[in-house]
Amino acid sequence: MTATDLSLLQTQADRRFARKRLMAFALPALVLAYLAYTAVAFDLAGLAQRARWDNAVTLASDSWSYKVHVTRDHRSGGIDYAVEGERKGQYPDDMHPDWVAPGETTVVDLGRDTAVRLLPGNRTEIDIPGFGLFEAHLDGRRIVTNLPQPAPDWASASNTRVALTLPAGRIAITRTKTEVFRYFAGWELFWFTLDSPYHGRSLLDILLGDRIDPARGNLGGAWHDFWYNPMWQHAAVAWAIGETLLMAVLGTFGAALIALPLSFLAAKRFAPLMAVRFAMRRLFDFVRGVDALIWTVVLARAFGPGPLTGALAILLTDTGTFGKIFSEALENVDSRQIDGVAATGAKPLQRIRFGVIPQLVPVLLSQVLYFLESNTRSATIIGAITGGGIGLLLTQAIQTQTNWEEVAYYITLVVLLVMVMDWVSGRLRARLIGRST
Amino acid sequence: MADASHPGTQGVDRIQHAYLAQVARRRLYGGLTLLVFALLMISGFVVADDRNAGGFWDGLSHVGDYPAVVLSEAWEKRADLPALIAKFFPALVETLNIAAVSTLLGAMTAIVLALLSTRGLARWPRMVPLFRRLMDLMRAVPEIVIALVLIFVLGGGPVPAMIAIAFHTTGALGKLFSEVAENADQKPVEGLASTGANWWQRMWLGVLPQVAPNFLSYGLLRFEINIRASAILGFVGAGGLGYELRNAMAWGPGRFDEAAAIFILLFGSIVFFDQLSSRLRNSLTEGQTH
Numbered sequence: 001m002t003a004t005d006l007s008l009l010q011t012q013a014d015r016r017f018a019r020k021r022l023m024a025f026a027l028p029a030l031v032l033a034y035l036a037y038t039a040v041a042f043d044l045a046g047l048a049q050r051a052r053w054d055n056a057v058t059l060a061s062d063s064w065s066y067k068v069h070v071t072r073d074h075r076s077g078g079i080d081y082a083v084e085g086e087r088k089g090q091y092p093d094d095m096h097p098d099w100v101a102p103g104e105t106t107v108v109d110l111g112r113d114t115a116v117r118l119l120p121g122n123r124t125e126i127d128i129p130g131f132g133l134f135e136a137h138l139d140g141r142r143i144v145t146n147l148p149q150p151a152p153d154w155a156s157a158s159n160t161r162v163a164l165t166l167p168a169g170r171i172a173i174t175r176t177k178t179e180v181f182r183y184f185a186g187w188e189l190f191w192f193t194l195d196s197p198y199h200g201r202s203l204l205d206i207l208l209g210d211r212i213d214p215a216r217g218n219l220g221g222a223w224h225d226f227w228y229n230p231m232w233q234h235a236a237v238a239w240a241i242g243e244t245l246l247m248a249v250l251g252t253f254g255a256a257l258i259a260l261p262l263s264f265l266a267a268k269r270f271a272p273l274m275a276v277r278f279a280m281r282r283l284f285d286f287v288r289g290v291d292a293l294i295w296t297v298v299l300a301r302a303f304g305p306g307p308l309t310g311a312l313a314i315l316l317t318d319t320g321t322f323g324k325i326f327s328e329a330l331e332n333v334d335s336r337q338i339d340g341v342a343a344t345g346a347k348p349l350q351r352i353r354f355g356v357i358p359q360l361v362p363v364l365l366s367q368v369l370y371f372l373e374s375n376t377r378s379a380t381i382i383g384a385i386t387g388g389g390i391g392l393l394l395t396q397a398i399q400t401q402t403n404w405e406e407v408a409y410y411i412t413l414v415v416l417l418v419m420v421m422d423w424v425s426g427r428l429r430a431r432l433i434g435r436s437t
Numbered sequence: 438m439a440d441a442s443h444p445g446t447q448g449v450d451r452i453q454h455a456y457l458a459q460v461a462r463r464r465l466y467g468g469l470t471l472l473v474f475a476l477l478m479i480s481g482f483v484v485a486d487d488r489n490a491g492g493f494w495d496g497l498s499h500v501g502d503y504p505a506v507v508l509s510e511a512w513e514k515r516a517d518l519p520a521l522i523a524k525f526f527p528a529l530v531e532t533l534n535i536a537a538v539s540t541l542l543g544a545m546t547a548i549v550l551a552l553l554s555t556r557g558l559a560r561w562p563r564m565v566p567l568f569r570r571l572m573d574l575m576r577a578v579p580e581i582v583i584a585l586v587l588i589f590v591l592g593g594g595p596v597p598a599m600i601a602i603a604f605h606t607t608g609a610l611g612k613l614f615s616e617v618a619e620n621a622d623q624k625p626v627e628g629l630a631s632t633g634a635n636w637w638q639r640m641w642l643g644v645l646p647q648v649a650p651n652f653l654s655y656g657l658l659r660f661e662i663n664i665r666a667s668a669i670l671g672f673v674g675a676g677g678l679g680y681e682l683r684n685a686m687a688w689g690p691g692r693f694d695e696a697a698a699i700f701i702l703l704f705g706s707i708v709f710f711d712q713l714s715s716r717l718r719n720s721l722t723e724g725q726t727h
Contacts, residue, residue, distance in 0.1 A: 031541060034537070034538075034541075035538065035541070038534050038537075038538045041531070041534060041595075042534070042538075042594070042595045042596050042599065043594070044596070047591060047592075047594065047596055050591070050592045051590060051591045051592065052589075052590055052591075052592070053590070055589055055590050056590045059586065059589065059590065239488075243485075243488060246481055246484060246485050247485070249481060250478065250481050250482060250485055253474075253478060254478070257478075285708060285711075288711070289704050289707045289708040289711065290704055291665050291668065291703065291704070291707055292665070292669070293665070293668050293669045293672060293679065293682075293703075294700060294703065294704070297682070297686065298500070298503050298504055299496075299500065301499070301502065301503040302491070302496040302497070302499040302500045302502065302503065303489055303490070303491045303492075303493065303496035304489060304490030304491030304496070305489070305490050306485070306488055306489030306490050306491075307484075307485040307488055307489060308482075308485040308486050308488075308489035308493055309489060311482075311485055377577075377579040377580075380579045380581060380582075381579055381580065381581045381669055384581050384585075384673060385669070385672055385673070388488075388489075391581065394581075394582065394585070395585065395673070398585045398586065398589060401589065407586070411578075411582050414578075414579060414582060415574065415577045415578055415582075418576075418577040418578075418579070419573060419574075419577045422573065422576070422577065
């Protein structure tokens with residue numbers, strides 16, 4: 001080996017190293033540059049200002065806790081108790097929370113040594129630890145308090161509205177009413193609403209105890225009151241979950257049923273005519289490219305909102321995908337098996353039935369099952385757009401911006417549904433085609 | 438058994454009989470399964486039809502109405518179409534940006550999670566099931582759930598969609614990546630370990646070069662899927678083409694040329710990136726045996 005050879009080799013090696021080094025730095029630099037560009041394009045700086053962190057706090061606390069409102073009407077002097085202030089969560093007339101002592105002076109115990117006394121004449125007294133006695137009363141149309149000036153940071157007071165945010169709860173006084181909120185962990189009235197005789201009973205009581213409601217059997221009555229719980233509407237939610245599942249199942253299997261015969265027309269071996277093949281493939285590309293979003297929009301115009309529209313949107317999009325996958329699988333079918341079947345004198349349809357389909361089944365099943373799981377997710381999204389299934393309930397609950405515990409409940413259900421579908425489809429795939437594929 | 442290896446006519450008859458009986462039973466079961474399946478599909482269709490606002494058979498004749506109106510209006514104003522396409526091009530770029538950033542971020546997190554949850558490569562072998570469940574959970578959350586909640590906190594715009602898609606992408610890619618990494622050759626890793634390389638170095642230099650083509654190919658496939666997802670999320674208020682589409686549709690007749698322009702952009706870009714990514718993926722996995 002001469003010196004020139006060596007130097008040539010060396011320069012080559014150097015160049016390669018240089019390229020490697022360039023790649024090692026250029027690629028991350030490129031990615032970083034792109035991310036920096038998008039950070040500007042997405043206006044991250046402005047976002048930090050626009051973000052409503054107080055919304056995030058409400059959302060986070062509301063999703064796992066609830067509040068009970070104690071409301072005094074300043075005109076009638078009457079006091080109401082209601083969970084989340086909703087009519088559906090109102091305490092019946094003869095009931096009150098056990099931390100409230102009604103009477104001439106109603107005492108609301110907020111816990112943490114904080115007690116609110118609602119006195120006659122629309123006066124309010126609160127024992128606040130670390131502050132002492134807070135007093136407020138209506139003077140004509142003004143609210144007069146003993147808060148010092150400037151007000152402490154847990155209070156905001158004006159002539160028309162006083163709001164106190166204490167560790168134990170919140171108090172809001174306006175001209176027309178005094179409201180006391182006490183917070184509790186959990187999802188309120190998830191099993192039974194307050195007007196149900198089964199509210200507050202233990203499971204053991206309902207299953208084994210004496211008949212609670214004389215008119216009905218315990219089990220049937222409890223089930224009825226739970227299932228038609230007006231606050232959580234378990235029956236409606238179950239229907240919604242069922243609709244979402246129905247969209248996914250109908251769409252996926254329907255698409256597979258339609259795509260299977262069509263895919264033969266798109267495979268070279270079974271469709272000798274180039275024009276047919278070309279047309280079929282472009283059709284598959286077209287329905288796939290139009291995408292579920294546009295199909296949903298178009299179909300919703302014709303069929304209206306509901307699970308059928310969602311199922312058809314999934315069906316159309318996936319017909320394209322399945323057609324493509326199946327026809328590719330058909331191209332790769334082993335011809336020996338078909339020849340063997342043909343050698344027995346089989347007709348073309350029999351050749352397909354016994355020579356092709358058995359080879360196609362593993363691909364078909366694994367793809368269909370795989371899509372079934374991903375379509376459960378798509379059905380949620382499509383439901384939110386077209387208005388059907390759990391997707392609709394979810395968007396509605398989010399739009400109210402108050403029922404975050406319902407949002408949390410629906411999200412849990414959706415995630416569980418998808419995970420169950422994932423698990424089932426994985427098990428079935430392993431069972432039907434063996435773990436190796 | 439000895440009978441079967443030297444069968445007389447009687448033996449053949451018996452075997453044939455048993456075989457035919459078995460075939461008949463198999464056909465019966467197969468037929469029954471098909472029947473049950475068909476019944477389930479039909480009843481499912483009936484239920485779905487029942488709970489839909491409009492019926493299937495009534496609607497079927499009207500499927501073409503909306504596209505026809507949109508297309509005819511777009512055709513009447515076809516002179517404006519190029520201008521409209523140019524007008525909505527920034528929205529398309531935003532949709533693509535959302536998809537690209539979420540794929541990038543999701544893939545980067547997925548690589549780490551996948552390596553942490555691959556047997557034989559994991560940094561903390563005991564934590565493998567934990568990371569797997571974490572990926573399962575991330576995969577199961579539909580993008581729209583996170584997007585809608587984040588829109589409430591962050592306001593409308595591309596960032597909620599980006600985070601939502603990236604979250605789901607992490608789970609989806611993590612599972613695929615982990616399956617690829619499981620089949621990676623352990624020898625380079627062992628060689629690096631013998632030189633005293635730490636975990637990051639072993640992964641970066643020993644595993645990633647082996648799996649990079651497959652990772653890239655899965656990443657491209659995800660990008661394709663994420664373009665569609667980002668368009669859909671736009672429809673619920675997360676910016677980009679989907680958002681413009683909803684606005685154009687809300688205006689109703691008179692603005693259908695805008696809807697048509699958006700349809701064209703969306704369809705064109707989906708087909709374009711489909712083709713591009715399938716080309717790239719084919720060249721990436723070329724020469725691989727599986």
